[in-house]
Amino acid sequence: MKIGYMYKMHAYPPKGGNHVHALELVQGFLKAGHQVCVLDDPTMPGVSNFSGSSEDGLRAFIDNIDVLYIRIDARYLGESPEVGACMELAGGRPIVWEINAPANETLAFSWLGGRRLDVPESWLKRLKRWFHAFQKMPGIKKEESLRRTLAKRVDSAICVSTALKGYASETLGISDTLVLPNGGPLISEEEIELRRKKRASDRFTVFYSGSAIYPWQGLDYFAAAIRLAEERAPDIRFLLAVNQYSDSLPSGSHVEVVQGLNREQILDAICSADACVALHPEYFWSPYRFHGSPMKLFEYMACGTAVVTSDRGQMAELIEHGSNGLLCSDSPENILDQLIRLRDDPELARRLGSAGWQMIQQSRSWSDNVTATLDIFTRLLEAKER
Template sequence: MNKVNNLKILHINPYPPDHLGGSEVFCKNLAINLKKKKNFDSDILTSDILKKNVKFDYLDGSIKIFYKKNYYSLWGINPLVNIYSFLKKNYQNYDVIHVHSYLFLTSLQSALFRKIRKFPYVLHIHGGIQTPQNLSSGLIERAQLGFKNMFFDKWIGSFTMKTADALISVSKKDLDIIKKRFNIQHNHKYYIPNGVNTEIFNKKKENGKMFVTFIGRLSYIKGFDIFMNVIKELYKNNKDLNFLIIGKGPLKKLIKPAQKNLPILHSDYYPHEKMVDIYNHSKVVLITSRFEGVPTTMLESLACETPVIASNVGGIPEVIRNDENGLLIENFNTKSAVTKIIDVLHDQDKSRTFGKNGRKLVLKDFSWDVITDKIEMVYKNFTS
């Protein structure tokens, strides 16, 4: 085992770093910052879902990404990829194996292999712990959530979590649920939130159009239908506003009809390294989720001093302090959301105060200096 000042970590994530998702962004930035700030080497083991027939690649010059063939995506969201053989051949090359999310077949394979071989196995929970089944927009999504809640969590999810030597969650609320729902009684459970590169994500002086912005999956759970209702109502008496949507999903179909009457710009995807431009061109970022963890977009918005108005659900109120660094919407109320958006748009002093307080909070609790220190402490428990 290496000394703690020169560890080698294997990160396992079903989706590669280029995929626009919270756990992928976190995994990529964690690997980069562990090297930069701690001199820990990292590899990433993932699927080739975005890069067919590519065996390996490099991230940031030194982080090797191993791509394994994706044979099928279960329900379109769970890559069927064989990582077991890679672990069997290579696990002894790593001091810690850090698995991201408990929901995927990659996590199950890691847990199964941990049962037959001894190695430090850290499982990182990126949300999705207790999604209510009624938060689905159709029969397929309802069936998926029913399967997850009644079968997957009870047997597979529970096994995956109980096998881990340590559990990390991005949300304090999820840690409480894990203890009760999965009966995880050991003390190796840690709250470590998502991190933000505060050198990249900061306030810039921008010219041109400014937007009311939505960033994320265009789905019922993310409340994209609520966002669309809000901007329709908002535009009635505020014809100078423009709207920006970044993301794709089953409710994308709502955009085209609305564009006949509303000034909406939409892009399925925007490179993460350029998202700072989106935040700086936003008057406000609106998060209308019905269910949520601690979204990275919220933290990045705050780092850029862009006001956030968000649903009072999940881990959001762990970050947004009402009337201090943003505003919370109760009960997905369209009228309330419109009132609060107008308030922020018309009160520049309030908008600036939210922005300054938001960045101050991110620097204190969510910078990568803070996050890598906390991750290092978890690793030390197994490598000292």
């Protein structure tokens, strides 16, 4: 099978969750013996890369594929005319959308950006947030209209959450949909033990991986819990791996912030931690409330480390409190309570980490995602041949 994958980024080496997603799928397709064509990504190993800047390049891309697979996220399709052009050139080839976000995810910057739980927000700043969001609404409406128009040509949608399945079927009108959350790497127990030997501290360590500037990463919640821990649990060590520094990052003798770790270093840190956190705020402006599939959650579990995560959306669907992880509210007190529980009960932390690891091994790995995605491609191709 020859797969055309459009994702509009340089995905290797991976710098974020979207890069990891594209990389894992592409390498999985290649490992399964298929050919992969991409547009404008000379970094991706093993693929045929085509230019998206000319009609000849787009036509050559389409002529070399059997199925067209397109990543849909918060970036506007209206700013990527090559998507519509390739869909038109595709002819009778199956078209599958990988849906990661509705257009209104862009409002996260309006409502959540720069927020700090320890600093009361003035009425002026609230007004600025409202005005910033109001300015974005016409663009969101236009983008969703374009998506609905293009979706008429889509044969199937792979949605990373149940919320996005609702978005695909109810808003975009795509009837053939599948929920396929993000995955985690398959890491053996032996490899985990080897990585744990690199541990640098004997203190109970809580690890966070993510952005210090993207508001959907929930760092403001975590930072408030860290400040609270300075009084209630000063023995807990917090290790934060971020891509960039911010003045909102917590500080203190119990906090260490590291920047720019590569993926192997991130996995080392996860394996060496006693607990990991994945906190995500509610999108109160959205009918879906929370639509994401936090990749860090899957990577934490893949490393056999106990997770504390927000009690909403996909996190609440995957995590059974006390069985394969701990769920928390948004309050700093409750977040810290869950971490203290793990600190005080090492056997519970071990059991939760093991249960999370088993989940990835049995059904939530990137290998499982690749198989499910290829099954859709095969089904659609066979239906076209009938």
